[in-house]
Amino acid sequence: MGKTLVEKVFASHLKNEPFTGTKVLSLDVVMCHEITTPIAIADLQWRNKDRVFDASRIKAVIDHVNPPKDTQSAIQSKIMREWAKSHGIRDFFDIGRNGVCHALFPENGFIRPGNTVIMGDSHTCTHGAFGAFAAGVGTTDLEVGILKGVCAFREPKTIRVNLTGKRGSKVFAKDVALEITRRITMGGATDHVIEYRGEAIESMTMEERMTISNMAIECGATSGICMPDETTLDYLWPFIAAEYGNDRAKALSAFRAWWSDDDAEYAKVIDIDLSGLEPLATTGYKPDQVFPLRELGEHRIDQVYIGSCTNGRISDLREAAAVAKGHRLHEGVRGIVAPATTAIWRQAMKEGLLDVLSEAGFMVTNATCGACLGMSNGVLAPGEVCAATTNRNFNGRMGKGGMVHLMSPASAVASGIMGRLTDPRTIQ
Amino acid sequence: MKTFGGKVLFLNRSDINTDEIIPARYLTEVTKDALGPHMLEDLKLDGFDAQAPAVKSAGVIVTRENFGCGSSREHAPWALEVNGITTVIAQSYARIFRQNMFNCGMLAIELPGADIDELFARCAGAPVDCRVDLDRGTVHFERDGATLLSKSFSLGGFDAALVAAGGWVEYADSRF
Numbered sequence: 001m002g003k004t005l006v007e008k009v010f011a012s013h014l015k016n017e018p019f020t021g022t023k024v025l026s027l028d029v030v031m032c033h034e035i036t037t038p039i040a041i042a043d044l045q046w047r048n049k050d051r052v053f054d055a056s057r058i059k060a061v062i063d064h065v066n067p068p069k070d071t072q073s074a075i076q077s078k079i080m081r082e083w084a085k086s087h088g089i090r091d092f093f094d095i096g097r098n099g100v101c102h103a104l105f106p107e108n109g110f111i112r113p114g115n116t117v118i119m120g121d122s123h124t125c126t127h128g129a130f131g132a133f134a135a136g137v138g139t140t141d142l143e144v145g146i147l148k149g150v151c152a153f154r155e156p157k158t159i160r161v162n163l164t165g166k167r168g169s170k171v172f173a174k175d176v177a178l179e180i181t182r183r184i185t186m187g188g189a190t191d192h193v194i195e196y197r198g199e200a201i202e203s204m205t206m207e208e209r210m211t212i213s214n215m216a217i218e219c220g221a222t223s224g225i226c227m228p229d230e231t232t233l234d235y236l237w238p239f240i241a242a243e244y245g246n247d248r249a250k251a252l253s254a255f256r257a258w259w260s261d262d263d264a265e266y267a268k269v270i271d272i273d274l275s276g277l278e279p280l281a282t283t284g285y286k287p288d289q290v291f292p293l294r295e296l297g298e299h300r301i302d303q304v305y306i307g308s309c310t311n312g313r314i315s316d317l318r319e320a321a322a323v324a325k326g327h328r329l330h331e332g333v334r335g336i337v338a339p340a341t342t343a344i345w346r347q348a349m350k351e352g353l354l355d356v357l358s359e360a361g362f363m364v365t366n367a368t369c370g371a372c373l374g375m376s377n378g379v380l381a382p383g384e385v386c387a388a389t390t391n392r393n394f395n396g397r398m399g400k401g402g403m404v405h406l407m408s409p410a411s412a413v414a415s416g417i418m419g420r421l422t423d424p425r426t427i428q
Numbered sequence: 429m430k431t432f433g434g435k436v437l438f439l440n441r442s443d444i445n446t447d448e449i450i451p452a453r454y455l456t457e458v459t460k461d462a463l464g465p466h467m468l469e470d471l472k473l474d475g476f477d478a479q480a481p482a483v484k485s486a487g488v489i490v491t492r493e494n495f496g497c498g499s500s501r502e503h504a505p506w507a508l509e510v511n512g513i514t515t516v517i518a519q520s521y522a523r524i525f526r527q528n529m530f531n532c533g534m535l536a537i538e539l540p541g542a543d544i545d546e547l548f549a550r551c552a553g554a555p556v557d558c559r560v561d562l563d564r565g566t567v568h569f570e571r572d573g574a575t576l577l578s579k580s581f582s583l584g585g586f587d588a589a590l591v592a593a594g595g596w597v598e599y600a601d602s603r604f
Contacts, residue, residue, distance in 0.1 A: 015604070016604070018585075018586060018589070018603075019584065019585030019586040019589070021584065021586075022584065022585070022586035024604070035455050035456075035501075036501065039458065039460075039502075042458070043597070047597070047601075064455075065456065070456070072456035072457065072458065073456045075458065076456060076458065079458075120500055121500055122498065122499050122500040122524060124500075136500040136524055137524060137527070138500055138501070138502035138505075138524060138527065138528035138531060139502040139528075140502060140531035140595060140596050140597060141527065141528075141531060141596065143597055144596055144597055144600045144601075147600075147601070148600055148601075148604045152586065152596070152600075154584075186443050186497060187442075187493060187494030187497060190494065190520065190521075190522060190523055191523055217498075220494065220497060220522055220523065222523060285472060286443060373447075373452040373455075373499070374451070374452050374453055375455065375456075379453075392445075392498060394445050394447045394448065394498060395447070395448060395471075396447060396451055396470035397447055397452075400451070400453075400470060
């Protein structure tokens with residue numbers, strides 16, 4: 001019997017199996033942000049165990065409320081800053097070079113195929129796009145990860161999603177992610193990882209793969225995994241060329257060793273043909289309530305939000321600007337663009353994308369998680385509605401009493417132009 | 429080890445997420461106690477009042493499927509704990525929430541859907557107490573001294589060890 005990628009990662013990182021079915025893994029990367037880490041730090045200090053297992057394997061960032069909006073968030077940032085300094089954590093990203101963790105850390109080449117990765121953040125599943133096992137955890141798991149470099153998991157089973165067919169015009173990775181969420185349903189992948197396979201995922205860029213892996217958690221999955229291939233290699237090459245003696249074939253064969261075996265066992269196989277897929281959006285308060293945008297025209301909106309770890313990357317901003325060019329936001333609609341990282345912000349500026357979006361009436365802000373979870377940077381008032389490129393439409397997510405419709409950047413801009421949910425194919 | 433049991437709060441809905449248990453606007457709090465007043469503040473459930481005495485006096489939550497989905501925030505179990513709720517009984521949980529509960533030495537008990545249906549049918553609607561017998565793996569639902577219903581549950585070996593140790597930090601620190 002062959003193994004899936006995640007089974008290979010578990011086997012290679014297994015430290016201990018204290019009880020049948022519970023596996024303690026050694027960790028390659030422990031990532032930290034200012035919302036869930038300070039309480040772990042405080043607890044370690046209280047226990048007189050303020051140590052880190054390996055400073056080079058810890059990556060830390062201030063991203064959720066960036067820059068701080070009040071005294072409390074400023075204190076959270078300060079705790080992170082001082083902790084990183086006192087432990088010699090060199091990969092710490094403060095204001096001026098920071099950004100949304102799940103865009104920033106890949107951008108810096110921190111995730112490699114076959115890695116084990118945790119973070120106190122549910123969207124850590126994003127990094128599975130690199131062929132890693134990357135899981136969101138709570139503060140206690142994070143604390144033990146920081147101190148001991150281990151984390152315990154029930155070994156997940158694998159759901160294989162075969163993606164085939166060529167996407168139509170204005171159908172993006174986000175639409176694919178929403179369709180997968182609709183098909184698997186909200187809790188349908190609990191205690192599983194989702195493995196994305198097939199020609200359609202193979203032809204996607206790393207940014208598209210990250211968008212899809214990012215939303216694996218919306219089905220309850222532990223991680224969303226892509227096989228590491230030449231596209232992965234191209235993305236990582238600036239960071240790893242030296243490790244492989246500049247030998248791409250050698251790196252590719254190392255990547256290939258992580259691939260799920262042909263005779264690996266899957267809990268479930270789901271086939272999705274993308275050729276008939278339309279631009280989609282959510283309604284209601286659950287991310288699996290997904291419908292074609294052309295059926296949702298009666299929903300008016302107050303705000304458009306473009307950003308987040310799902311869709312705040314440079315390709316997303318290009319996609320948004322392409323629709324916005326030559327148009328204005330509908331009267332009464334507010335538009336906010338938060339490029340996910342400082343590097344993306346600069347690139348978007350150089351390409352003129354920020355100018356296009358600004359001319360269309362968008363406010364371009366700093367890189368932050370911000371409004372995605374209703375913390376800052378575009379919180380909704382009760383009764384207000386937002387067309388958002390984020391990942392969760394939970395009740396109150398973007399502000400108490402607010403409603404969020406999830407969709408692609410192109411669809412969000414199209415909706416902003418029309419003032420109501422709009423299929424982007426109708427905008428010329 | 430923590431103590432388990434108490435008055436039951438019935439939440440008759442599936443997919444209750446951690447944003448509903450504790451909204452992100454309170455995640456800048458740096459003490460667990462500060463979360464207390466905001467537990468379940470955004471819960472979408474007809475007739476639910478997060479400030480009602482029955483909510484504030486509860487020690488046990490009984491609910492449906494996929495409880496604690498969404499964000500990884502351990503603030504969700506902390507918000508329950510500072511309100512005296514150390515036990516949740518559900519048909520199923522989101523993985524991270526379930527692990528966070530056990531990592532804090534709290535109980536996330538899973539019962540089959542039929543048992544949960546029966547609990548709602550026979551016990552919800554009037555005040556009921558839940559007694560947890562960890563040694564025997566049973567939960568007992570009582571009203572006015574009379575037992576309405578008893579159910580058996582099992583915990584995984586690791587989960588039981590975390591509950592006995594008081595949490596994952598204690599457990600891990602002595603072994604790894």
